[in-house]
Amino acid sequence: MIPHPPPLSLYVHIPWCVRKCPYCDFNSHEQRGEIPEREYVTALVADLEASLPDVWGRRVTSIFIGGGTPSLFKPSSLDHLITAIRTRIPVNAEAEITMEANPGTFEAERFRGYQEAGVNRLSIGVQSFDDAKLAAIGRIHGGDEARRAVESALEIFGNVNVDLMYALPGQSAEESAADIREAIERGAPHISAYHLTLEPGTPFHRNPPTVPDHDRAADMQDALEWSFAHAGYEHYETSAFARAGFRSRHNLNYWNFGDYLGIGAGAHAKITSLQKVRREMRIRQPEAYMRASLSGKPMREAREVDEAELPFEFMLNALRLVEGFPVALFTERTGLPILAVDAQMNEAQGLGLIERDHEWIRPTAKGRRFLNELLERFIPGDAPARAVIPIATKPSTGPRAS
């Protein structure tokens, strides 16, 4: 039995982009004509209202507006949305409110408008500062636009994440290191560095570009970890690096197996109520979602998570944290004693993938490097192993910002 519900976050999905990037498997749809911003915000608010009975009496500790490309929306739409959220559910006064932005849609005036609407953290999908690499992965912006967006975001928000990718087509170790160095030198207090993956169903999966092999990508990862450590960043999650005080509070709630409402096309939610964990997913196609939300049925799937699946779900998140997690958190979030995973823990410890004492469990450097191998030990029963392990950090679709 889960003793009490965990902290609650809110994820809002904005599903449109100027153009679909060839590596992207997120629920993002190429913008055709005018985006129905007003109608979409109305649908989001209806979606939120329909979810409120599941979270009565609880406060939202953080909000993340992701996509897609939320920065396609006008500041006035974001203002309307954030005000509507605040009038329907209690949001902590000091809540982190993050929004994703694409440098290709950058205008300083817009950034100021988002800040005035209540956004206090910006996550910028830079990916690289190198024009040729950006073109190779189909981004709509160049290096200079990324530089201007980062500079402006730092001036306006201060609290900024820069998303970078490495192991890009034709990328050398020096080029990857140059991107990391530039993001650090430009002063981003939080940087997320993701390995480019060729996801099934994407153009890159059908026609793969030539990317660095496994060993060269691993060298890039070692080099970037060294650069961040040398520059004083804390490596606190598989792909996330932060200066002191700048860890993402919203993402930490996911990794600590907290709860989140998820509203918007294709958004996922995890809600603990009546001592059970429920997962939900909204309809993915934007127009269908809007219609369904306005008639009170935005859900595509909702299911109670079986008790046997909870240890894997918990580990999938918590073992991404470099510092690991307190033993007590496992019981607090799953309602199960840590003995429920004792055999798997012993095995992982024997293989040098984790270290633990009676209070704390953390992945070792080897466990972090072979995270999938570590996680698959917790898959319940006969479920197929590798295929079910997504390395995702946001509840819409995946890890990278737009």
Ligand code: SF4
């Ligand atoms: S990677 Fe980002 S910008 Fe590109 S299509 Fe996906 S969501 Fe849109």
